[in-house]
Amino acid sequence: MPDRPLKILQVAPEIAPYAKVGGLADVVGAMTREFSQAGHDVRAIVPKYGFLEPDENWTALESPLSVHLGGGKEEYCRLWRMPYLDAPGQVYWIEFDKYFDRHEIYTGPWGSHADNHERFAFLSRAAIDYCHAFDWYPDIIHCHDWTTGLVPAYLNSTETGTPLVGAATVFTIHNLQHQGIYGRHVLDFAGLPQSLFRPDNLESVGNVNMMKSGLYNSTKLTTVSPTYGREIQEPALGCGLNHVLKFRAADLVGITNGIDTKEWNPATDPLIPANFNADDLSGKAVCKTELQRAFGLEETAEVPVFGAVARLFDQKGLDLLSAIIPQIMEEMVVQIVLLGAGDPALENEFKDLAARYPGKVGVFIGYNNKLAHLVEAGCDFFVMPSRFEPCGLNQLYSMAYGTLPIVRSTGGLADTVEQYVEGRGTGTGFRFEEVSSHALYYTIGWACSTYYDRPEDIAKLRYNAMTRDLSWSASAKVYGDVYRWARDARLRGLGIPSATSLSRSPFPVGG
Structure with missing residues (x-):
């Protein structure tokens, strides 16, 4: 019965x-x-x-x-x-x-x-x-x-x-x-x-x-x-x-x-300047240019953009990112954007970094839903170095938009982001274990080198991420x-x- x-x-x-x-x-x-x-x-x-x-x-x-x-x-x-x-x-x-x-x-x-x-x-x-x-x-x-x-x-x-x-x-x-x-x-x-x-x-x-x-x-x-x-x-x-x-x-x-696949769907999202899907990423390039413009970055398609949208407090681990941005700027050719608010000291630290590296680091203190969608759509990589994360949603949004997550292997991040296997093009993102700026730095470097040296793997990872069922x-x-x-x-x-x-x-x- x-x-x-x-x-x-x-x-x-x-x-x-x-x-x-x-x-x-x-x-x-x-x-x-x-x-x-x-x-x-x-x-x-x-x-x-x-x-x-x-x-x-x-x-x-x-x-x-x-x-x-x-x-x-x-x-x-x-x-x-x-x-x-x-x-x-x-x-x-x-x-x-x-x-x-x-x-x-x-x-x-x-x-x-x-x-x-x-x-x-x-x-x-x-x-x-x-x-x-x-x-x-x-x-x-x-x-x-x-x-x-x-x-x-x-x-x-x-x-x-x-x-x-x-x-x-x-x-x-x-x-x-x-x-x-x-x-x-x-x-x-x-x-x-x-x-x-x-x-x-x-x-x-x-x-x-x-x-x-x-x-x-x-x-x-x-x-x-x-x-x-x-x-x-x-x-x-x-x-x-x-x-x-x-x-x-x-x-x-x-x-x-x-995730709500009606709200977070790059093929239909009304909040981004161009729509796209796993089979046609031309709209993602348009979103990247608009993102760079919105954050005052140099408008270039060749440089990878790493983004973060988060509340700025201890759990989210964004202090691990702020600590290594000077080294990243010195040793890698990348751009970084941050949208978030929280700990005043960390807010000021990110604002100082944006002033120190104009055109390369962009920061918006506060929360803006339209801008959050643009970050997910326009970035190449999304950074989530959480100390702990019961589930997390931004890594799921990122995968839906072909923005590859860089996450610490904890909680829902470990369950939802499949580790990239170099040379095979399998996986949906990049994971690291240790709670340290050192581990985050080398994982960002790994993603950066993959972007420049193995673009065919980046394309496979994006397709893997965007075709995964992330619905409820x-x-x-x-x-x-x-x-x-x-x-x-x-x-x-x-x-x-x-x-x-x-x-x-x-x-x-x-x-």
């Missing part, structure tokens, strides 16, 4: 393209689209931030949603409903000005919002109360990162006597570095029992750890690449939770992100398997027969 369609609730602080800080938003949007288009009933619960303006596609629901917090406190919020882009899935926006009428999702220039623990505890409780208010009980509640880590805790405590008890939870780790650590008072605010405050649940060094809550209480866990799933089980990248992930290793699956379809298939695996495990735990008989994942990242 064919498996019936699932009821899936996405609970998240972001959803692309409306509210986005990073790749988390892309995953939520992609899952909403992919699964609703496949015939499942998919709904997403997301805060309505101050920068969101309802349009004709938004519908305000007549009745407010009652959110039940600790100590018998009850708050009322407005709900807006809208279809998700071109898909049947529905997005429900939570309008509650006390917590969400802001132009920042997590942080501002001053740092994190001081009440983030209340804001995202409220989001988690609102998701639970939404299900009760609409008498709609999902098979799967897909929770994203620490901001939703209390949802599984509710299901395993206060909701065990309600119709929600049968809902399985899938918890996705997008970046383990951010964990949501707050005082014990979070439990009182959220209305969660103090019995959860123990080391094998959500307690961590005397505080509530909302990420840890998700890891211990969820039915199944995913993260955004298989390699990152293994890395976070070790002390170096486990951020103090590696022992928890080792414990849950049999329930942890790494699923590599895809393959990822969605694995998520579908995880959803059913989680549902069946949850029902078996309650003694309820399930539709299939999976007991363990056929694809855990393991220990």
Whole structure:
């Protein structure tokens, strides 16, 4: 008998393209689209931030949603409903000005919002109360990162006597570095029992750890690449939770992100000056000239352009690049462009380098979506020397545009960029292992020499990269398997027969 369609609730602080800080938003949007288009009933619960303006596609629901917090406190919020882009899935926006009428999702220039623990505890409780208010009980509640880590805790405590008890939870780790650590008072605010405050649940060094809550209480866990799933089980990248992930290793699956191939498609991209595809790269040459013009570089087709688009902070490793640019300028004939913002010291360092090497180094401090597309389309190589990278998206964008990535072999970068084999023309980019400027320098030199000495290999690598399936379809298939695996495990735990008989994942990242 064919498996019936699932009821899936996405609970998240972001959803692309409306509210986005990073790749988390892309995953939520992609899952909403992919699964609703496949015939499942998919709904997403997301805060309505101050920068969101309802349009004709938004519908305000007549009745407010009652959110039940600790100590018998009850708050009322407005709900807006809208279809998700071109898909049947529905997005429900939570309008509650006390917590969400802001132009920042997590942080501002001053740092994190001081009440983030209340804001995202409220989001988690609102998701639970939404299900009760609409008498709609999902098979799967897909929770994203620490901001939703209390949802599984509710299901395993206060909701065990309600119709929600049968809902399985899938918890996705997008970046383990951010964990949501707050005082014990979070439990009182959220209305969660103090019995959860123990080391094998959500307690961590005397505080509530909302990420840890998700890891211990969820039915199944995913993260955004298989390699990152293994890395976070070790002390170096486990951020103090590696022992928890080792414990849950049999329930942890790494699923590599895809990209929106409608937005990131060089054949149809309206933001670049000329379109192109794997069989006709003439438009890429036009984009390269326009890129050089935009960054004040010498306009020449012969010189390779190396680009980077990134937030300038420690994880991304762009300090490794800035340290070697003088040596690169002295010993190689290349051009370098950077689009990004973040650490003020690193911003100034790149601006100084651009002033020191006019016509060869171009820098734009800030973020500009059109310029980001131009960098991907016009560069020959894309530099991502990340110290760690759960998945990464820019290397995927780059491959789609025939811009060969130069990456460190970590996380999703190791999973998505196939190493070039010299003389064969196999692979999709260039990888290095060591976290050092030295290793990055020699890898850029390797790419540079390949560009000049083996152009036939560059052409093969570009074709390999551009013809690879980078869409969400393959990822969605694995998520579908995880959803059913989680549902069946949850029902078996309650003694309820399930539709299939999976007991363990056929694809855990393991220990």
